[in-house]
Amino acid sequence: MPTRSATWRPTVSVVIPSVGKPGLRRAVESVLAQTHPVTEVHVVLNSETDVDLPGDPRVRLLRYLERRNGNAARMAGVRRCTGDLVAFLDDDDLWHPTKIERQVRDIAEAGLADSSTWISSTKVVVDFAHGSETWPRAPYDPSLSLENNLLQRHRVQRGQAFLPSSTLLFPRSLPMTVPLNEELSLHQDLTWLLQLSRTLPDLAVRQVDAALTRYDAIGDGISRSISLDRELDWAREYLGSATPRDRGDYYLGSVMTYARRQGTVGGMVGVFSEGLRVGRPGAAAVGYACGAMAAGVVKAVAAGVRQPRRRGDETDAGAEVR
Structure with missing residues (x-):
C-alpha cells in the first residue's frame, strides 16, 4: 500500500516580498526549479522600478506601494495565494532545488498532512563577507516550545536558533489565523513565530536537518539599521x-x-x-x-x-x- 508520504501532493504558493534587489530574479528562479513544483509565485514589489523576472506564467507581480514593511507585503501576497501550503522567500535569498520536496515529505512522514497547525523550516547556509556558516548550530529541540528554542542560548558562539522567513513552509490558513504584524519595522520573522508559539500551544515545528536555504548576510538588511x-x-x-x-x-x-x-x-x-x-x-x-x-x-x-x-x-x- 502507498504511504501518506508517497500520495500527499499539496499545492504550494510562494510569496516573495521585494524592494527590487538585484538578486530577485535568481530568487524566483530557485523557486521555479523546485522538484516539488510550485503552483504560483507572488512577487510583492514595494517599488515603482522595473524588475527582471522569468517569463513563467506562474510568476505574478503585485506592486505594493504603501511603504510599510515586509510583513505587510507578505500578507498582501498570502491573501492572493490559492495553494494548500505557503512558503516565504526574501528577494536576496535562494533555495536548494529539493527544499519544498523534502519539507513536504518530512511533514507527511510526521503524520501532519491533515493538520493545519504546523510550521516547517530548514537549516541555512549563511553567507558572510569572509565565508559561510551553517545555522542553526544545534538541531531544533522538540522537547522545548518554539519560544524556548528561539530565545534560549546553549552555545557561546553565534548561530543559535535561526528560523528566518525564507526557510518557512506552512498551511495557508496559519497566517490567516495568526496574522503577521503589518506595522512592525524590526524582528518581523521572530515576532510572528513568538505569536504562533503563544497563540497555538499545540503548534508542531519541524526542521529538516539539511541546509536547503541560502541566506545573504552580506547586503544591507533591515537588521543592520x-x-x-x-x-x-x-x-x-x-x-x-x-x-x-x-x-x-x-x-x-x-x-x-x-x-x-x-x-x-x-x-x-x-x-x-x-x-x-x-x-x-x-x-x-x-x-x-x-x-x-x-x-x-x-x-x-x-x-x-x-x-x-x-x-x-x-x-x-x-x-x-x-
Missing part, C-alpha cells in the same frame, strides 16, 4: 511574558550584539545589567556577553590609543576610552 534603543524597546514590549531564562538569554545574546555593534562600552554594560535584572540568563549567554564586553573594551582602548593627542587634550582623550 536597527539601533540599540529600538532593540531594547522591542525586547521590553515583546518579551514581558517570556520565562526569566528566555528573557535573560535574549538580552545577553541578541541585545548584546546590537550593543556591541553600536560600539560603546557603556551600552554593553547597560544591557548586561538590564538582562540580569529582568531575567535569569544561562551560562552560555553570560559567556557570550562577557566576551562581547571584553572585545568592546579592547576596541575602545585601541581607539583611544590611536586618537592623536594635542597638548592640553589629555582629559578629552581619556573620555574617548570611557
